[in-house]
Amino acid sequence: MKKLLLLLSLGIFSALQPARAGDITGVITLKGVPPAEKDITPLKDDATCGALYDTMPTTHFYVVSPQGELADVVVSLKDVTGKSTGASAPPAVLDQKGCVYLPSILAIQTGQKLIVKNSDPCVHNVHTSPTANPEVNEVQMPGGADLTFTFDKPEPFLKFRCDVHPWMFAWVTVVDSPYFAVTGKDGKFTIKNVPPGKYTLEAAHRKLGAQTANIEVTDSGATQNFTFEVK
Amino acid sequence: MLNAVATFLLIGLGGLVTSHEAGMSVPDWPTSYGYNMFALPIKFWTGGAFFEHTHRLLASVVGFLTTILAVWLCLKEPRKWMAWLGIAAFLLVVAQGILGGMRVRLQMASLGIFHGAVAQTFLVLVCAIALFTSRWWQNSETEKQIPVPRGLRKHILYVTILIFIQLLIAATMRHQHAGLAISDFPLAHGKIWPDTSAAAIASYNAQRIEVNGENPITAFQVNLQMIHRLVAYTIFLGVAAAAFLSLKKLGGRDALAKFAFFWLALLTLQIVLGAATIWTNKAADIATLHVMVGALALLTGALWWLVAARRTRLAA
Numbered sequence: 092m093k094k095l096l097l098l099l100s101l102g103i104f105s106a107l108q109p110a111r112a113g114d115i116t117g118v119i120t121l122k123g124v125p126p127a128e129k130d131i132t133p134l135k136d137d138a139t140c141g142a143l144y145d146t147m148p149t150t151h152f153y154v155v156s157p158q159g160e161l162a163d164v165v166v167s168l169k170d171v172t173g174k175s176t177g178a179s180a181p182p183a184v185l186d187q188k189g190c191v192y193l194p195s196i197l198a199i200q201t202g203q204k205l206i207v208k209n210s211d212p213c214v215h216n217v218h219t220s221p222t223a224n225p226e227v228n229e230v231q232m233p234g235g236a237d238l239t240f241t242f243d244k245p246e247p248f249l250k251f252r253c254d255v256h257p258w259m260f261a262w263v264t265v266v267d268s269p270y271f272a273v274t275g276k277d278g279k280f281t282i283k284n285v286p287p288g289k290y291t292l293e294a295a296h297r298k299l300g301a302q303t304a305n306i307e308v309t310d311s312g313a314t315q316n317f318t319f320e321v322k
Numbered sequence: 323m324l325n326a327v328a329t330f331l332l333i334g335l336g337g338l339v340t341s342h343e344a345g346m347s348v349p350d351w352p353t354s355y356g357y358n359m360f361a362l363p364i365k366f367w368t369g370g371a372f373f374e375h376t377h378r379l380l381a382s383v384v385g386f387l388t389t390i391l392a393v394w395l396c397l398k399e400p401r402k403w404m405a406w407l408g409i410a411a412f413l414l415v416v417a418q419g420i421l422g423g424m425r426v427r428l429q430m431a432s433l434g435i436f437h438g439a440v441a442q443t444f445l446v447l448v449c450a451i452a453l454f455t456s457r458w459w460q461n462s463e464t465e466k467q468i469p470v471p472r473g474l475r476k477h478i479l480y481v482t483i484l485i486f487i488q489l490l491i492a493a494t495m496r497h498q499h500a501g502l503a504i505s506d507f508p509l510a511h512g513k514i515w516p517d518t519s520a521a522a523i524a525s526y527n528a529q530r531i532e533v534n535g536e537n538p539i540t541a542f543q544v545n546l547q548m549i550h551r552l553v554a555y556t557i558f559l560g561v562a563a564a565a566f567l568s569l570k571k572l573g574g575r576d577a578l579a580k581f582a583f584f585w586l587a588l589l590t591l592q593i594v595l596g597a598a599t600i601w602t603n604k605a606a607d608i609a610t611l612h613v614m615v616g617a618l619a620l621l622t623g624a625l626w627w628l629v630a631a632r633r634t635r636l637a638a
Contacts, residue, residue, distance in 0.1 A: 129531050137369060150531055214366055216349050220537075226429045228349040230356075250537075254347035255369040257534040298528050322525045 112284040113312030115270075119278045119294055121161040123321035125153035131191075131258045139213040140190035140256060151195065152298050153321075160278025161296065161319060163196040165247070165264045167271035168282070169291040169303060172245065174268035177203030182239075184208065185251065185261055187215050187231070192251060192261035194273075196297065201245055201267045207231070207238040215259070220250040224265070228254075247295055262297055285312070294319075325387040326449045330617065332384050333441050335377045337613035340496050341606035343534050344370025345434060351423040354378065381419060388415040391451065399455070407451055414444050431497050438493035442486065442617055446624045453625060459632075469637040470578065470630035474567050478582075478630065481560035482623030488553045489616055495546055496609075501532040503543035507600040510548060518544050554596060557619075561589045578630060585622045591615055 128149045135141045135148065154162035177200030186193045188210040199205055207217050209231040218228040223244040231238055242249065245267040253259035264271070272280040285308045294317040295301040306313045339345050347370035348354045354362045354375055359382070367375055388411050395408030418440045425433035453459055495503070510516040511526060518541035527538045561582075568582035595612040602608050 126529050126531050129533050131533055133533065139368065150533060152531055213368065214355070214371070216347055218346050218349070228346055228429055230349055232355075254344050254374075255371045257343035257370055260536055300524050300528075321528055 111310050112286050113308050113310055115166075115280075115282040115285055115292065115306065115308060115313045115315065117166070117280055117315045117317065119161045119164045119166070119274050119280070119296075119317045119319065120159045121153070121155050121299075121319050121321065122159065125155060125321050128152065134190055134256070134258050137190065137256065140211070143189045143211075148189070148191065154276060156276060156278065160274075160276070162274050162276045162278065164274040164278075164280070164294050164296045164317070164319075165196065165198050165271065166274065166280045166282065166292065166294045166317075167198070167264070167266050168268060168285070169293040171270055171290065172267040174270070175201045175203075175266075176269050177201050177241075180269070182206045185263070187211050187217075187253070187259070190256050190259060192253075192259055195261045196264075196273060197261060198264040198266055198271045198273050199242070200269060200271075201243055201265055202241055205240040205242075205263065207240065207251075209233060209235055209237075214255060215253045216255055218252050218254055220252065222246055222249075224249065247301075248297055264295070323452045325384065325391055326445070326452045328380065328384050328387060329441075329445050329448050330614070332377070332380045333445060333617050334610060334614045335373065335380055336438070336441060337610035338606060339370075339373045339377050340434065340438075341604070341609045341613075342370050342373050343499060344373045345431075346426060346429065347371045347374045348378075349426065351378075351426040378422075381422065385415050385419055388412055388448070391448075395451070395455075401454075404451070404454060407447070407454070411444070411447050411451060414440065414447060418444060431499065434497040435490070435493040438496070439486075439490055442489050442620055445617055446621055449621055449625060450628060453628065463636070465636075467633045467637040468572065468576070469634040471571050472634075474564070474571055475627060475630050475634070477560070477567065478564055478623060478627050481557060481564060482620065482627060484553065484557055484560065485616070485620045485623055488550065488557060489620060491546065491550050491553060492613070492616060495543070495550060496613075498543055499537055501530070501534065501536065501539075502600060502604050503539045503547045505530065505600065505603065507597050510551075511544075515548065516544055551596075554593060558589050558593055561586050561619075561623075578626060578633075581622070581626055581629075585619065585626065588615060588619050588622060592619055 128151060130147045130149055135144060180200055180203045182204035183197060183199045184206050185197060186208045190211055209215055212233050214230060214232050216228060216230050217238055219226055223246040224242045227240065229238055242265045245265050247264050248262040249265055251261040251263060270282050270285055272282045274280045287308050287310060289307050291303050292306050292315050293301050293303045296319055299319045302317050304315050306315050350356060352359055355366055359378055362375060392408035392412035396405045399405055421433060421437045421440060425437055504510045504516060506512065523541055565582040565586040568579040572579045592615045595608060595615055599609045599612050
């Protein structure tokens with residue numbers, strides 16, 4: 092009886108133990124001088140959209156801090172599939188504001204809802220150009236209802252565009268697991284609660300391509316930095 | 323004639339749609355934003371939708387004019403084959419309208435290439451009908467004609483076919499929606515023949531900042547633009563040879579020789595516009611002019627050949 096109680100206690104104890112997991116952290120930096128961004132002249136020339144700006148808006152393919160830290164890099168675990176918790180994850184939001192997509196780089200899970208808003212005083216069409224998922228093209232009137240998208244298949248940098256305003260782009264990376272992050276202006280990223288094990292970590296930038304590194308995540312997590320170079 | 327002019331303008335407007343990357347700005351068809359196409363409120367005629375919507379409206383005008391033309395040819399034209407040409411024009415304009423609609427509804431960019439190719443064919447057909455029904459064509463039936471040597475006619479025909487192939491290459495380039503695959507001219511990425519290795523393509527993509535049409539470029543697109551350039555040089559030499567052969571064989575006063583030099587002038591302008599398209603980073607107006615002059619170059623070759631063939635037949 093004592094043995095049984097002991098085994099039962101051990102079982103309950105191990106079941107109550109939190110699953111072991113660590114965070115993957117790192118910094119992405121850019122080496123070299125990126126090409127100069129361009130003025131979005133057609134936006135300023137557009138009667139409705141141009142009125143929303145006092146100064147000329149520019150493209151922002153390379154968001155780099157003075158220290159060389161690179162934003163808008165999607166970092167994810169490569170080859171981890173079928174682990175999506177997208178169906179229960181809170182929806183991600185993509186807004187059309189000032190006749191640009193905000194944010195322009197985003198990552199979501201397969202099955203996760205992506206809500207697209209139109210905060211502009213003009214009509215937009217929300218047009219996806221996927222490689223693995225079905226293409227969608229829907230009109231969204233000013234003040235119109237939000238559009239909801241979900242994607243079943245993972246794919247990198249799925250393009251959203253507006254053909255009414257052809258300078259408007261967003262790129263949404265769809266990942267088949269919750270293990271991803273997008274770097275902020277400080278170039279830093281954190282992928283939370285990764286089960287211990289060996290993985291391939293991928294860092295992908297819209298213009299600079301992708302880099303990978305083999306890492307081992309322990310209970311205390313892992314750290315991996317990447318350096319991209321403009322050639 | 324009115325139909326031919328409207329068709330030429332329609333090709334220009336279609337060129338503006340693609341140059342402004344606006345082909346999918348109105349996602350529904352035949353309705354526009356859910357409205358009857360002819361009742362779309364003016365407040366929605368903005369940005370890319372302005373080009374796409376006016377393209378649809380002008381296409382409707384061309385469709386209407388072609389229907390009238392086909393009916394008129396069937397009812398009034400004594401030459402039976404002309405009625406068949408009218409029916410062919412009608413069927414082609416209907417097919418072209420459906421092709422344009424399907425490009426939108428099926429969201430198939432590749433259909434845009436066929437849409438562009440059919441547009442060029444339709445322009446040649448409508449202009450040929452205008453030529454055949456012209457007073458000049460019908461009144462000169464009994465005039466004394468000077469034959470055009472077979473070799474010269476074949477040369478013109480081959481160059482015209484090559485121009486059509488070039489327009490297909492150009493339509494394929496334009497419907498990649500990737501901006502300029504090569505951003506310099508006369509060199510290509512700084513070389514006579516650009517490096518298309520994976521590392522080079524990655525470097526081009528890292529360096530290019532596009533405001534519109536921001537798809538990454540591929541080695542295929544770079545090679546395609548190089549083929550477009552080589553075919554352009556070949557066509558230019560072919561047209562120059564045609565002009566000088568016409569001068570030699572027909573004499574400087576002959577209308578066809580003058581027409582051949584007009585063709586050469588068009589090709590010169592076209593090469594300049596091609597270069598300007600690159601130097602202006604594919605400015606929409608310049609790129610569209612390049613499309614329109616390309617259409618005129620095809621048309622000039624086709625009409626030259628038709629007139630030469632008829633002259634030779636009447637002289638025999």
